[in-house]
Amino acid sequence: EAGVAQSPRYKIIEKRQSVAFWCNPISGHATLYWYQQILGQGPKLLIQFQNNGVVDDSQLPKDRFSAERLKGVDSTLKIQPAKLEDSAVYLCASSLPQEPITLNTEAFFGQGTRLTVV
Amino acid sequence: QQQVKQSPQSLIVQKGGISIINCAYENTAFDYFPWYQQFPGKGPALLIAIRPDVSEKKEGRFTISFNKSAKQFSLHIMDSQPGDSATYFCAAARISEKLVFGKGTKLTVNP
Numbered sequence: 057e058a059g060v061a062q063s064p065r066y067k068i069i070e071k072r073q074s075v076a077f078w079c080n081p082i083s084g085h086a087t088l089y090w091y092q093q094i095l096g097q098g099p100k101l102l103i104q105f106q107n108n109g110v111v112d113d114s115q116l117p118k119d120r121f122s123a124e125r126l127k128g129v130d131s132t133l134k135i136q137p138a139k140l141e142d143s144a145v146y147l148c149a150s151s152l153p154q155e156p157i158t159l160n161t162e163a164f165f166g167q168g169t170r171l172t173v174v
Numbered sequence: 175q176q177q178v179k180q181s182p183q184s185l186i187v188q189k190g191g192i193s194i195i196n197c198a199y200e201n202t203a204f205d206y207f208p209w210y211q212q213f214p215g216k217g218p219a220l221l222i223a224i225r226p227d228v229s230e231k232k233e234g235r236f237t238i239s240f241n242k243s244a245k246q247f248s249l250h251i252m253d254s255q256p257g258d259s260a261t262y263f264c265a266a267a268r269i270s271e272k273l274v275f276g277k278g279t280k281l282t283v284n285p
Contacts, residue, residue, distance in 0.1 A: 060217070089272070096277070096278070097277050097278065098178075098180075098263050098265070098275030098276050098277050098278050099218065099263070099273075099275050100275070101272040101273070101274075104272055112271070112272055147217050147218070149217070162208075162220045162223075163220070163273060164219075164220075165210075165217030165218050165219065166217050167215065167216055167217050168216075168217050
């Protein structure tokens with residue numbers, strides 16, 4: 057079974073530039089998450105999609121970050137303009153929706169995109 | 175507001191020893207408590223998870239102990255091996271909602 061695919065693996069940009077990340081979740085996974093992981097910290101959810109609808113974007117800095125999931129499969133996360141504090145690893149994860157709710161709510165993570173803003 | 179507090183920040187254990195990582199949570203609505211393991215350059219991977227209706231869950235050398243009244247849970251790694259060296263994250267969530275992660279514990283197992 058193929059895992060969550062993300063690209064690019066690394067990106068270096070100057071502040072005020074824009075950048076986009078791409079994620080292809082595991083086939084059949086309706087739920088897709090974008091997490092931001094700053095060095096030395098745990099991942100923090102930016103946005104959660106259920107199919108192509110947004111479930112939770114409460115921690116997404118909407119003045120500069122945007123995300124979409126067209127057709128309920130692939131997703132892109134964009135930052136425009138980037139700030140120095142956006143330097144982090146951006147992780148995409150996917151999971152099956154739980155109906156009925158079980159313990160098996162495993163979220164599978166991709167390898168992430170390491171963004172450096174200089 | 176940090177909803178999940180994890181300690182220690184780093185841990186060094188000798189091969190064969192027991193590694194213990196602790197987490198405390200604040201939100202009593204949480205009902206799903208996973209532990210994730212992350213190797214350098216990789217995304218986190220689910221290691222073991224528990225729901226609050228049991229006090230302990232064991233899978234191989236990994237055990238979660240859960241104390242609902244204290245709002246604490248811990249990961250025990252028995253017979254720790256150098257291959258266990260990684261960063262471990264506890265997390266908490268309501269089922270099907272977002273995971274809230276702790277800050278992580280970097281475990282080093284010396285040979």
